[in-house]
Amino acid sequence: MRRQRLLPTLTEHVYFCLPESVGWYKDDPEHTVNRQEGALNNFSIHLIVSGKGYVEADNELQTLEAGDAFLYFPLQQQHYYSSADEPWEVRWVHFYGSKLKDYLLENGLHRSHLWTIRQWKPLEQALHELLIEAEENSFFQLTRLSTLTYAVIAEFVNQAVPLSANQHAETTDRILQLLPLLQQEACKPFELDEWARQAGISSYYFCKLFKKVTQMTPMTFVTLSRLQMSKQWLLEKADVPIRQIAMDAGYPSTSYFNKRFLEQEGMTPTEYRELYRNK
Secondary structure (H helix, E strand, O other), X not given: OEEEEEOOOOOOOOOXXXXXXXXXXXXXXXXXXXXXXXXXXXXEEEEEEEOEEEEEEXXXXXXXXOOEEEEEOOOOOEEEEEOOOOOOEEEEEEEEOOOHHHHHHHOOOOOOOEEEEOXXXXXXXXXXXXXHHHHHHOOOOHHHHHHHHHHHHHHHHHHEEEHHHOXXXXXXXXXXXXXXHHHHOOOOOOOHXXXXXXXXXXXXXXXXXXXXXXXXXXXXXXXXXXXXXXXXXXXXXXXXXXXXXXXXXXXXXXXXXXXXXHHHHOOOHHHHHHHHOOO
């Protein structure tokens, strides 16, 4: 079962990236691809959504499952196929752009063909939206087509870790599950040991994995969550003094609240309230 849209390759354009083709396939236990080196002159990303399959990398066969992905640079040899017993469902895009290679190299995407996506649902959604755009409008809206292609690439760049490094997926999932609760309770005193206990790991390991999953420290996440809520309150509670907003956001010291707000937003809470209260 396959759904795909092929698009013309534009040799002259002003866009950072464009898709050559985008699609989705599933329920095909005989699906297999074997391309020789030099056969395909574009980049490609494949995300496994369910089931499992196999990819040859460095003369070894690797098993990939839901949440795993593989990336090919232009002209590379490609060999991958679905499991016969548990056929994979895969979303994919082939894309091109004159500056893409440098961009991907700068972000370390040359380190491996095989990746695990920390939070793969947004990548799945980005691939789906790109497919819908290609189906509905072909290449008639190039700006939107390029924007949606970049959304796929950006999700991949920000969420991908080499598959060989994914040795703690279960614990990583536990941290992901804690994020909404941690954001909800961010204005309360932050107790690192308690959050580590909820994740079932040491405080040191909690901080290490938290940064791996979110690209920030737990305290940075808490600070951003507090400032997000304080911005909302500054506008919704126009008559509440800054001092009270600071305390509600978890900052007993108004001066420290002002300092953190200024560092993050480039203006004081008072200036923010005055600037946006009538927006």
